[in-house]
Amino acid sequence: MFQNGNDVFDALFEAVSEGVIVVDKDQKIVSINKSAEHMFGYSNDELLNQHLEILIPKQYHAGHGKHVDGFMKARESRRMGHGRDLYGAHKSGYSFPVEAGLNPLDFNGNTYVMALVIDISVRKKQEEELQELNSKLEKKVAERTKALSTTVEELKEANKKRDIEIQKRIEAQNKISDALKKEKELNELKTKFLSLVSHEFKTPLSGILTSAMLLSKYKLTEQQQRRDKHIKTISDKVHYLNNILNDFLSVEKLETGKVxxxxxxxxxxxxxxxxxxxxxxxxxxxxxxxxxxxxxxxxxxxxxxxxxxxxxxxxxxxxxxxxxxxxxxxxxxxxxxxxxxxxxxxxxxxxxxxxxxxxxxxxxxxxxxxxxxxxxxxxxxxxxxxxxxxxxxxxxxxxxxxxxxxxxxxxxx
Known part of the structure; x- marks a missing residue:
């Protein structure tokens, strides 16, 4: 592909420390630099026109194809494998961790992808060693912390008992407050009730008493109309008082849930x-x-x-x-x-x-x-x-x- 390029490009292509691999739209390798040959253990002739999967461990082939297809559609430079681990397949059969950056490019009407690959085996090893050190440190911290756990638990238990005691006092105070409030409301209701009874009962009872006294005076036959008038008054007043008593009974039933x-x-x-x-x-x-x-x-x-x-x-x-x-x-x-x-x-x-x-x-x-x-x-x-x-x-x-x-x-x- 690039055999006819100028000397400067060829020099840069070979001099760059990262492995450079160029593939076409079918993921066929069309060019590779010395760094990539050394990294994967293959010669240039062994890789040209080979499918890119030759450099990828078999267990990652299926997922790799989907990611490359998505990249070809998006057509924008990006770091490949961001957020997940990538691995390369060495000619000798072992796998090693890599980082890869993908860059799309067009040449003579064809679309290619240039991958810049870095072997991060050393970094990974250092990360693993650091992780191991951190684990050991965490273990030591955990062991030292364990010595304080008993004291912390004792403090927690003491605080818990204290909180329970405080909560009980608050609940007791609230109960007293609620009781006082209910007592006040009850006293107000009693006052209203007594006022209501004295007023609502007094008037009809007075009417009943008056009509009963007058009724005894009308003894003649021709006074029947007057008798009927007072009888109706008594009947109406008694009916009114009966309705009030029924209302009071209804209130009591509703309050006690006996309805x-x-x-x-x-x-x-x-x-x-x-x-x-x-x-x-x-x-x-x-x-x-x-x-x-x-x-x-x-x-x-x-x-x-x-x-x-x-x-x-x-x-x-x-x-x-x-x-x-x-x-x-x-x-x-x-x-x-x-x-x-x-x-x-x-x-x-x-x-x-x-x-x-x-x-x-x-x-x-x-x-x-x-x-x-x-x-x-x-x-x-x-x-x-x-x-x-x-x-x-x-x-x-x-x-x-x-x-x-x-x-x-x-x-x-």
Missing amino acids: TYKYGTFRLTKVIDEVIYNANMLLKEGQKINYPKQIDDLSLHQDEKILELSLSNLVHNAIKYSPENTVIDIKIDQNETDTTFVVSDNGMGIPEADQKQIFNRYFRAENALLVQGTGIGLNIVKSHLNNLGGNITFISEENKGSSFTITLPNKAS
């Missing part, structure tokens, strides 16, 4: 009709409830009574906190997995500052303190719905109304 749910399949029309029937007896003058009529094909597999309780609570609140001549809307939507109930009103709404606490037990919004109520209902509803895999949310604006949304799975899990 049991009865799941069954039912049509939504049955629940809605019951809710609307009971709500109609509470409507103020001019109030009206809009609710979907065409829901005969909708059904759920859930606890029917809990759904009725939840919807009744929202509808009764909408009636209670809305003025006369307003409309309460009930909307129902069902997809493949969930059923959504939305109860909207045009009532007093919830002040923004109170909205974060609206589901807290015994909490009542600032603008609702003069309206009869316990602040328990929404807390009970939310707890039940969470237990059934559902949820309740709301949006509200003071003096414009509220919209509460219940989402419940179509089938209890």
